[in-house]
Amino acid sequence: MTDLRFEVAQKIVGLRRVFAHHPAFLRLEEQFRLLLERRRAELAADISLEARGIAVIGASGSGKTSAVARLLSHTPGLVIHDDGSARADVVSFQVPSPATLKFVGQTALEATGYPMFARRTEMVIWAMVRQHLFARRTLFLHLDEAQDLLRHQTPSALQSVVRTLKSLMQAKDWPVGLILSGTPELKDLLNHDPQLARRFYPIEFPKLFATADATRVMETISAYASRVNLSVSSNLNDDFSARLIHASDGEFGLLIEIVISAAEEALLARKDHLDHLHFSWHFVVVRGVSTL
Incomplete structure (x- = not known):
């Protein structure tokens, strides 16, 4: 388990070095x-x-x-x-x-x-x-x-x-x-x-809006997941992106932190894909709320 945690930590450090371009x-x-x-x-x-x-x-x-x-x-x-x-x-x-x-x-x-x-x-x-x-x-x-x-x-x-x-x-x-x-x-x-x-x-740097930015957010999720060899579950779609935008208060930097946290949970669970449960973990453990 120690080796897994170190390996995941290395991957997450790499993810944090990725710069997500913003208009x-x-x-x-x-x-x-x-x-x-x-x-x-x-x-x-x-x-x-x-x-x-x-x-x-x-x-x-x-x-x-x-x-x-x-x-x-x-x-x-x-x-x-x-x-x-x-x-x-x-x-x-x-x-x-x-x-x-x-x-x-x-x-x-x-x-x-x-x-x-x-x-x-x-x-x-x-x-x-x-x-x-x-x-x-x-x-x-x-x-x-x-x-x-x-x-x-x-x-x-x-x-x-x-x-x-x-x-x-x-x-x-x-x-x-x-x-x-x-x-x-x-x-x-x-x-x-x-x-x-x-x-x-x-x-x-304006807030994100579900009506205008959901597709771009989904592309960002996919890009980060692929960096650590995770596929993206079908339940992560534009509707989910809209909920994630709301949960991050429309702030792009905060949204990226949530995506990285979800990817970390998926890797620690030895999963090969990223789905909504890994995002829910972030809100239960990190923010103390029951759901995204």
């Missing part, structure tokens, strides 16, 4: 590559124009974080932050909590590879962030969970956040593009300032 990802990829090539062209021409940003918006479980990770790891020629390299085309970090501008600046500074040991003021910290982004030739700064920049902020603090974001994109010597990923609250942050909103291209 929103294709839009994200297209927009990012457009901005990237535009920035590279400006550098080649030795001109410095205001940068632009992308706002990746979706509910928890929508798959937006995985999409950004995939984008950054699979864009040809993109140099990601590496302690062994002076150059970092993209620097990425998660917005800390509490998301005070000073704490966010400290986190950004650490993400560039320059941890701060002495106490500094908020203004000095962000000046250091801009200096290090220039030193590393960083083209884009990615902030995950960016909606937290909005939460629990006083009006004056929120204005400081907006000014800081704009200053990064407007810097005369080295403008930096921004990728903000977060929940739908992120739209409130962008809409707080019309100038900020105009600098961002929104990419939304």
Whole structure:
């Protein structure tokens, strides 16, 4: 049994590495590559124009974080932050909590590879962030969970956040593009300032709908099952897909997690096919409900 569990665990690790393409990802990829090539062209021409940003918006479980990770790891020629390299085309970090501008600046500074040991003021910290982004030739700064920049902020603090974001994109010597990923609250942050909103291209990861997405979900189930040599039972059909969409609250990333969990149960049971009972197991054991 131990050998079986290890073998199944290896297969599930492989499944988790599979990236399920989403229409929103294709839009994200297209927009990012457009901005990237535009920035590279400006550098080649030795001109410095205001940068632009992308706002990746979706509910928890929508798959937006995985999409950004995939984008950054699979864009040809993109140099990601590496302690062994002076150059970092993209620097990425998660917005800390509490998301005070000073704490966010400290986190950004650490993400560039320059941890701060002495106490500094908020203004000095962000000046250091801009200096290090220039030193590393960083083209884009990615902030995950960016909606937290909005939460629990006083009006004056929120204005400081907006000014800081704009200053990064407007810097005369080295403008930096921004990728903000977060929940739908992120739209409130962008809409707080019309100038900020105009600098961002929104990419939304919408909910799935049974009427429009059931067939695509069924194709996704089949694709994941085939990766681990499982056939798909006839009781997994468009009607089942519609129920699965409802059970995952229409969130694509969460739906993928359920599919992987069901595949794991089928493999542990030594089955050669995937059926609705394996999905039911997920809801009984993992979620504590009686049925899908």
